[in-house]
Amino acid sequence: QQQVKQSPQSLIVQKGGIPIINCAYENTAFDYFPWYQQFPGKGPALLIAIRPDVSEKKEGRFTISFNKSAKQFSLHIMDSQPGDSATYFCAASNSLNYGGATNKLIFGTGTLLAVQP
Amino acid sequence: KAGVTQTPRYLIKTRGQQVTLSCSPISGHRSVSWYQQTPGQGLQFLFEYFSETQRNKGNFPGRFSGRQFSNSRSEMNVSTLELGDSALYLCASSLGPSTMNTEAFFGQGTRLTVV
Numbered sequence: 001q002q003q004v005k006q007s008p009q010s011l012i013v014q015k016g017g018i019p020i021i022n023c024a025y026e027n028t029a030f031d032y033f034p035w036y037q038q039f040p041g042k043g044p045a046l047l048i049a050i051r052p053d054v055s056e057k058k059e060g061r062f063t064i065s066f067n068k069s070a071k072q073f074s075l076h077i078m079d080s081q082p083g084d085s086a087t088y089f090c091a092a093s094n095s096l097n098y099g100g101a102t103n104k105l106i107f108g109t110g111t112l113l114a115v116q117p
Numbered sequence: 118k119a120g121v122t123q124t125p126r127y128l129i130k131t132r133g134q135q136v137t138l139s140c141s142p143i144s145g146h147r148s149v150s151w152y153q154q155t156p157g158q159g160l161q162f163l164f165e166y167f168s169e170t171q172r173n174k175g176n177f178p179g180r181f182s183g184r185q186f187s188n189s190r191s192e193m194n195v196s197t198l199e200l201g202d203s204a205l206y207l208c209a210s211s212l213g214p215s216t217m218n219t220e221a222f223f224g225q226g227t228r229l230t231v232v
Contacts, residue, residue: 043223107160
C-alpha cells in the first residue's frame with residue numbers, strides 16, 4: 001500500500017517529442033505528488049508538484065495529469081530537449097499526517113529519459 | 118543563497134567501521150530529511166528532523182541514526198558498516214515543518230563505498 005509504481009524504466013525520444021512517464025499508487029491517504037529530476041552526480045530537484053484537488057498542472061514545458069479515481073498521475077514533457085535527459089522520479093506522501101506512517105515521501109523507481117538531438 | 122551542503126562528497130570505509138555524514142540545510146530551513154539511494158532500491162527514506170526532534174523514521178536497522186543541532190545542521194551515523202550500505206546518501210531541507218509536503222531542496226549527496 002505504500003508503494004508508488006513508476007513506468008517505463010527508461011525512455012528514448014527524439015528532440016521535440018513528448019515523453020510521458022506514468023505513476024500509480026494504492027494508498028488513498030496520499031495527497032501530495034511531486035516530480036523530481038535528477039542529473040548524474042546531482043541530487044534530485046523538484047520539477048512540479050500536484051495535490052488531488054486539481055486534475056492538471058503546468059509549469060513551463062512540464063505538465064502533471066492527475067486521475068484521482070484511477071490513482072494515477074503522469075508527467076508530460078512538451079517539446080523535449082536534449083538538456084531534459086535525466087532520471088525522473090515521481091513521489092507521493094500524506095502531507096498532513098506529520099510523523100505518521102504515511103507522512104513519508106515514497107519515491108517511484110525512476111525513469112531514465114534520453115532525448116536524442 | 119547557498120544550497121544544501123553535504124560533506125564529505127565521497128567516502129570509502131571498511132566493513133565494520135562507522136561513519137558520520139553531515140548536512141547543512143539552506144539558511145532558514147528547519148526541516149531536514151535523509152534518504153538512501155541505490156540502483157536496486159531507489160530512494161529510500163531514512164529519517165526526518167525538525168527543530169532538533171526526529172519526526173519520522175524509515176524502515177532501516179538501528180545501525181542508522183541521526184540528529185539535528187540547534188542551528189538545523191544534521192548528521193547521520195551508520196555503525197558497523199556492511200557492504201550493502203554502499204549508496205548515495207542524500208539530505209533534503211525545506212522551509213516548512215516538514216520536507217514531505219512542500220518543496221524540498223536536495224544536496225548533491227555523499228557517495229559512501231564500503232569495502
